[in-house]
Amino acid sequence: MEQLFSYQQLFDFARQVFIKIGCPQKDAGIASKSLLSADLRGVDSHGVARLSGYVRLWEAERVNAAPEMKIIHETPSTAVVDGDRGLGLVVAPYAMQVAIQKANAVGSGWVSVQNSNHFGIAGYHAMLALPHDMIGIAMTNASALVAPTFSKERMLGTNPIAVAIPAGTEPAFVADFATTTAANGKLEILQRKNKPVPAGWVQTKEGETSFNAHELKEGGSLLPLGGDREHGSHKGYMLGSIVDIFSGILSGANFGPWVPPFPAYLPMPENMPGKGIGHFFGAMRIDAFRPGADFKKDMDQWIGRFRQAKTSDGHERVLIPGDPEREMEVLRMKEGILLLNEVVSDLRSVGDKLGVELG
């Protein structure tokens, strides 16, 4: 069913593949590191399993492997970056560095990005701020799969938000979540097991409650965080909308139902109002608010206190955002990454086509 690979094996393979499609050496390394961070952190749906998808986007000429990314508008604390149709895996770290530079100069930096593509996991980009003693924020829009409250039409992507906050002796707080009840990856797991999904995850194309893990293939939609109005789905809808506007409209990218799809076999939306996919990034220096040591002491107290929160029956501990992913990263870096056989054969066929061996 599954095969084990080391991080280094998969990193080297991905890097060679990116070089073969025309990425400069440096970009290929950056792209592979962001891509593989998903596998390390346990977000298997966004990792190396998507490598062939990125290659197909390149084959369809929807991705520019050697983009000339640039700032097209700026103030001391803000910028818009044109990603030149590059891989989001490369464009996002570039834009995040712009945000970090601005935060160094004036306390905070905020960058909206147009003309990009899928950027992997948001958390990786937000975490780039941590070594600078900054809070990092990353979000992106994505092609429409989610119906607003009271609607049966796909209007928003799963539009994730990530926020990374440095601490002192405790590990950093890292939140990274889709603004839907359940991310697409969770659905895929139940599809493979042929199991029903809980209420509040998906609806049919007629807007009716569904427990079918394959509902999206039949025209249905994902539901915003909350599931239905009674459980606060209007809040998930608002969150997804904010991500869409910050990523798509502040930048001049596409938004709402016009965001281009990840699968290269799907047609591009008609009458697209902007350029590519949009992202939004932020960096705030903690010492732009308080002395860094004071902030970190309080963060350690926050984390320590929440770890000690009384648990409900049947639960061993209360998690701090980022705990499961960090623990997974330690484990997988040491013991390797298990890939499903279908992912492995997909990677091998990409490798065969491009002349790269999966070690």
Next chain:
Amino acid sequence: MEQLFSYQQLFDFARQVFIKIGCPQKDAGIASKSLLSADLRGVDSHGVARLSGYVRLWEAERVNAAPEMKIIHETPSTAVVDGDRGLGLVVAPYAMQVAIQKANAVGSGWVSVQNSNHFGIAGYHAMLALPHDMIGIAMTNASALVAPTFSKERMLGTNPIAVAIPAGTEPAFVADFATTTAANGKLEILQRKNKPVPAGWVQTKEGETSFNAHELKEGGSLLPLGGDREHGSHKGYMLGSIVDIFSGILSGANFGPWVPPFPAYLPMPENMPGKGIGHFFGAMRIDAFRPGADFKKDMDQWIGRFRQAKTSDGHERVLIPGDPEREMEVLRMKEGILLLNEVVSDLRSVGDKLGVELG
């Protein structure tokens, strides 16, 4: 059951009450306007019904009616404001003006506030950015009523987030929501009707599912947006935590279970690590990203398209965030504000005590 008042009647009454407890004339006007904005927008739990609560906080010497608010730390794009124990209703608009000034100067402004009190509805403060063609952001922490995922202990407040985004010919997009499945105000409505609450709103003090609208009085807790793990409550927990950290830790206010309570009869938490309640505000000039006209044209297209999204059976229209509150404001400004008799007699007894007549 209910009595009708005009906006002006309630505004004048609140303003006189604030003056009687020692607010400077100008602050009394600012406080009354922010307080009454909740009644106008239909958030009855946060409006004039809370006036007596603010007075009791002043009687308990937990609120300073004539604060000297000031910036205690800043960079070109960030600041920390000390609210000097003032009414949040006054401190928040002050801090928002600081954010707006910084956005005017360097593109965006981000202000964390310590030593404040309850600030009414977040949406009012976020909307202060709109006339400046800026996006406004407001959030606050609050005393602990919410249990993290897997916990039975109250660790976070309902920690609301508001984001106001200008449009062109369309009205502004205004999202304003607690990071719980249901805000406390919704619970109070069901309490008065003696009705059960839906699953996913509250749990017992043992962390078990509850349908009891009075559960909080028995030591239970509110649940984060999502309700339970299967429906994404860890996402609501993350959102509430981010609000807590941005408001409480960036500023040096209290955080988590140490945030002071609104009801003056409740004791203050022990070993408080910071000062008062914390807020966080942001302002981003839209032309710090794109020419304002381009941004507004796209926002109009976004809003127009979402209004036309296909509805599910039984629903007339898809709402844009801010629609219901804006429509309520037009209605109540014209036809008046209905107050429950118990609220009216509470207001009259405050008025009697302070020598102010409810017109």
